Amino acid sequence: MAKTEKHFKEIVDKLVTLKDTSELMIDLAYSSLLLNSQALAEEVEALENHMDNLHTDFERIVLASGFNTEESKDFLGLIRLGVVTEQIADAAMEIADVVLKGLDPHPILKLVIEEAEETVTRVMVSETSRLVGKKIREAQIQEDTGMWVLVIRRGNWWLRPRPDTIIKAGDILIASGYAEGEADFKALVSGT
Amino acid sequence: MAESEKIDYEPISVREALTEMKDVSEIMIDLAYSAALFNSHELAEEVLELEKRVDYLAYIIDMNTMLAARDAEDAKHLTAVTTVAAATNKISDAAADIASIVLKEIGIHPIVRKAFEQVEERLARTIVKPSSILVNRKLDDLELAAKIGVDVIAIRRRQKWLIDPSEEEIVMEGDVLIVRGAPHGVDELKDVAEGKIKELE
Numbered sequence: 001m002a003k004t005e006k007h008f009k010e011i012v013d014k015l016v017t018l019k020d021t022s023e024l025m026i027d028l029a030y031s032s033l034l035l036n037s038q039a040l041a042e043e044v045e046a047l048e049n050h051m052d053n054l055h056t057d058f059e060r061i062v063l064a065s066g067f068n069t070e071e072s073k074d075f076l077g078l079i080r081l082g083v084v085t086e087q088i089a090d091a092a093m094e095i096a097d098v099v100l101k102g103l104d105p106h107p108i109l110k111l112v113i114e115e116a117e118e119t120v121t122r123v124m125v126s127e128t129s130r131l132v133g134k135k136i137r138e139a140q141i142q143e144d145t146g147m148w149v150l151v152i153r154r155g156n157w158w159l160r161p162r163p164d165t166i167i168k169a170g171d172i173l174i175a176s177g178y179a180e181g182e183a184d185f186k187a188l189v190s191g192t
Numbered sequence: 193m194a195e196s197e198k199i200d201y202e203p204i205s206v207r208e209a210l211t212e213m214k215d216v217s218e219i220m221i222d223l224a225y226s227a228a229l230f231n232s233h234e235l236a237e238e239v240l241e242l243e244k245r246v247d248y249l250a251y252i253i254d255m256n257t258m259l260a261a262r263d264a265e266d267a268k269h270l271t272a273v274t275t276v277a278a279a280t281n282k283i284s285d286a287a288a289d290i291a292s293i294v295l296k297e298i299g300i301h302p303i304v305r306k307a308f309e310q311v312e313e314r315l316a317r318t319i320v321k322p323s324s325i326l327v328n329r330k331l332d333d334l335e336l337a338a339k340i341g342v343d344v345i346a347i348r349r350r351q352k353w354l355i356d357p358s359e360e361e362i363v364m365e366g367d368v369l370i371v372r373g374a375p376h377g378v379d380e381l382k383d384v385a386e387g388k389i390k391e392l393e
Contacts, residue, residue: 008301008303008304008307009307011301011304012304012307012308015308016308019225023221026218026283029279030214033272033276071301073297073298073299074299074300074301074302075301076298077228077298077299077300077301078300078301078304080289080290080293080298081228081290081293081300083289084224084286084287084289084290087282087283087285087286088221088282088283090282091279091280091283091286092279094275094278094282095275095279097275098275103268103269103271103272103275104268104269104272105269105272106269106270106272106273108206108207108210108273109210109272109273109276111207111211
């Protein structure tokens with residue numbers, strides 16, 4: 001039987017990733033709209049494809065749990081939760097599509113997405129950056145530059161920054177904030 | 193199924209309606225996941241209450257954007273608004289689907305729930321009893337975040353929702369507080385709201 005502790009841990013990890021990814025997509029989609037940023041909208045699009053793969057993996061591992069009729073309800077709940085994350089991702093994609101299709105976001109939309117973000121930038125973390133090996137919490141990025149990390153792209157993965165997330169060399173940090181902070185942010189991340 | 197309410201046109205600002213819709217849909221998602229993971233019917237029911245509000249706002253936004261278009265250029269800009277409103281509505285529908293998983297007792301595997309509980313912060317709902325020390329106190333003065341690591345993310349006062357309440361908000365008897373924080377802090381706040389604990393440490 002496949003119902004080992006390791007198996008369940010894998011299900012939890014995958015579900016947490018699906019949930020995080022869908023929420024990250026919403027954040028990015030609203031930001032793309034606010035900044036009318038094609039680059040961020042494309043990031044949402046890439047995540048949408050990534051999400052499809054994650055979701056399929058998740059469904060396969062849940063279905064491989066080897067359950068009887070009695071237990072099937074619990075697993076059905078998991079499958080449905082997965083479907084919901086996919087729906088949320090679709091909704092985020094629809095928001096990003098407004099930007100990709102050039103519909104010119106109405107000024108009202110900027111007022112609705114109230115954050116005072118002005119600019120968005122993406123920079124790769126170099127070996128020499130003092131951020132390497134630090135947790136987001138210790139990195140003091142916002143304090144030092146006024147820029148806020150929206151997402152960390154690590155190879156083919158996207159991570160939603162959490163206080164405990166450790167920054168690695170080669171990570172691409174996508175951040176937004178006031179235009180004045182951009183140069184400081186680039187210097188900090190690229191270690192120059 | 194509850195009976196559908198009739199909806200009439202109301203001239204309200206699209207900006208306000210869409211802002212509310214966005215805030216409410218985000219809270220619904222948080223509440224819905226918590227409802228599923230803690231198998232809480234209470235939270236699931238709150239999600240469905242909020243869903244009614246979002247549905248109402250969606251209709252109102254549609255009506256008001258239709259009235260606002262005077263020419264093709266307007267229509268193009270406003271399409272962006274209705275598309276975002278529709279997507280936001282979809283997010284709230286997704287949250288409502290999660291709530292239904294709970295209310296129909298489809299359930300989530302207990303072991304997974306337990307594991308999830310360790311990685312996620314906890315959301316809970318609590319009602320402020322008349323004997324609670326929270327009554328008539330300003331959120332700012334209570335310093336819940338500093339003292340017990342708990343944030344009040346929404347207050348339901350009879351039929352009205354205060355989403356992301358301001359620090360100036362005064363807690364009233366009978367308020368339903370939706371709070372977020374580490375499990376022990378959340379439990380402590382529940383005891384305080386019910387008047388079992390008379391002091392915030």
